[in-house]
Amino acid sequence: xxxxxxxxxxxxxxxxxxxxxxxxxxxxxxxxxxxxxxxxxxxxxxxxxxxxxxxxxxxxxxxxxxxxxxxxxxxxxxxxxxxxxxxxxxxxxxxxxxxxxxxxxxxxxxxxxxxxxxxxxxxxxxxxxxxxxxxxxxxxxxxxxxxxxxxxxxxxxxxx
Numbered sequence: 001x002x003x004x005x006x007x008x009x010x011x012x013x014x015x016x017x018x019x020x021x022x023x024x025x026x027x028x029x030x031x032x033x034x035x036x037x038x039x040x041x042x043x044x045x046x047x048x049x050x051x052x053x054x055x056x057x058x059x060x061x062x063x064x065x066x067x068x069x070x071x072x073x074x075x076x077x078x079x080x081x082x083x084x085x086x087x088x089x090x091x092x093x094x095x096x097x098x099x100x101x102x103x104x105x106x107x108x109x110x111x112x113x114x115x116x117x118x119x120x121x122x123x124x125x126x127x128x129x130x131x132x133x134x135x136x137x138x139x140x141x142x143x144x145x146x147x148x149x150x151x152x153x154x155x156x157x158x159x160x
Contacts (some may be wrong), residue, residue, distance in 0.1 A: 002044025025073035028097030082115030
């Protein structure tokens with residue numbers, strides 16, 4: 001997998017302390033993106049699933065957030081990573097510029113979705129930027145309870 005960086009002890013990418021994996025590759029190229037170097041997959045460093053898992057499970061109290069770039073750009077590999085993380089007991093949040101409904105239509109994306117606890121979906125929109133929002137950058141983005149949404153066949157929003 002191509003990874004830009006792994007950041008530990010984040011408190012802005014989901015509740016509690018989280019380790020955040022910033023994946024390389026993103027087709028959205030949102031104006032105002034805080035991580036434009038992640039757009040090009042060639043800017044990432046190759047890391048194996050086992051290398052990433054080893055680093056992320058080191059701290060039992062830290063949960064995981066998948067970010068980027070866009071983790072769904074590498075969905076086949078990232079879904080295998082997420083499976084391993086779930087087995088180790090990690091809660092997984094994921095940020096994507098895609099909409100939940102569009103991810104459901106792609107079988108590779110759905111495999112990754114099935115491993116995620118909470119999805120922050122939708123592209124960042126500079127005109128809707130709001131620094132007062134919790135866990136998202138613009139008001140168009142949604143924070144979705146993925147297991148409940150998949151089980152009930154309709155979107156349910158995450159509640160703190």
